[in-house]
Amino acid sequence: MSIDTTPKPNWWSRIAHPGQFVAWTTPLLWPLTVLTALLFVAGLWFAFFNSPADYQRGDTVRIMYVHVPNAWLSQFVYVTMSISALGTLVWRHPLADVSMKAAAPLGALFTALALFTGALWGRPTWGTFWEWDGRMTSTLVLLFIYLGIVALWRAFDDQLRAARVIAVFTLVGAINIPIIKFSVDWWSTLHQPASVFRPQGPAMPPSILTPLFVMFFAFTFLFVTLQLKAMHTEIKRRRIMTLQRRLVQGETP
């Protein structure tokens, strides 16, 4: 009788098994890698050879094709982490922990790249590497939050306990994401306001928008690929730790 009352495992609970997850997503890795590489080739070709130089700023406008996707990802990765944090706290989904841990260094990397390319772009166009403008400051804060979360992951010995505590902190830090988004509207100091997604349409001609969108997808797929691979690595690392612990305790693994 008890067998009848147990719910049928759906894909959501089956994917909660780390081994199943790895088995299901490994075939996706290679196609994703190839797709990312193709998008990068196309995007970089557009960016370097098939898009106009700006009539005022010349070739420096091409930095945008790297800067904007990185800046978008710096926030997207944090949203991914926050959703994973909810998965950890609400459903205690085992893979949400893994996804949260894998995303933190990637988010830190994309944020650092967004700040770096922004500095390189700011020097010739604004005449300064850095300015304490609303969006730059809030993005720097985002980088600090990412690095703090990475440091927190490394400080805990028990990764399962760490996941729940870090999930709490990740959700506290999520308050920064809307601040970054609206910083250009609240404090219009130096960074330009939103110019792609706005009610009256993009403020750029298609010749610039095309490479921007291709690069945008290239970087997003790069994140998805790296995230999957990092999750696989983390699952393997945990399996090895479990085996080592059993070995120390004298059991046969």
Place this chain on the structure above:
Amino acid sequence: MSAFWAMLRRELRLALRGGGNVLTLVLFFVIVGAIVPFAVGPDRVLLARIAPGMIWIAAFLAMLLGLDHLFGPDHEDGSLVLLRQAELPLGAAIAAKLIAHWLVSALPLIVASPFLAMLLAMEAETYWRILASLLLGTPALAAFGAVGAAVTVAVRRGGLIAPILIAPLSIPVLIFGVGSVTASQSGAALLFLAALSLMAVAMAPFVAALAINSAED
């Protein structure tokens, strides 16, 4: 409610009888401020200009120092486990701890701040604004600190990580705290500080309780 007051009394007694922690914090606060003239030179005009920022930095650092005592000793001697099982919700216990933490680690700094203002050649008018901003802003710092301390309570090397986690969250407090010095923005900045403090103090006990419950079970 009596459990809440008992908790508050316990925290205050522990802090006041526990061997001069309060005095050490005040001393740290004053010394950090007193080092500034040596680092930037005793130019009175320059000192007066940077004094608000220095007082806020000194207060921020001094409040970070006190965080170890918020949950650390209770975690070590097991009181935290008892608090989790008590009839008083853990959030309420943490709220009492938070109030006690502000009373012993922020209020003494505010009392000592005129001394620092004098050393840093601050004008009387500026000082009154800074005093108001410290009174309104330090509860937010204490609340963020409580969240940071709760998140790192189970970490053995937590003392170093908590400041790294808290500093990015505290930036708005510092911005509005120092912003209150400018005469034209003073009112708005103080209102923002009050709003930040109210929000942080209202949310922090629950967030900290969630973090402690997650770390301990």
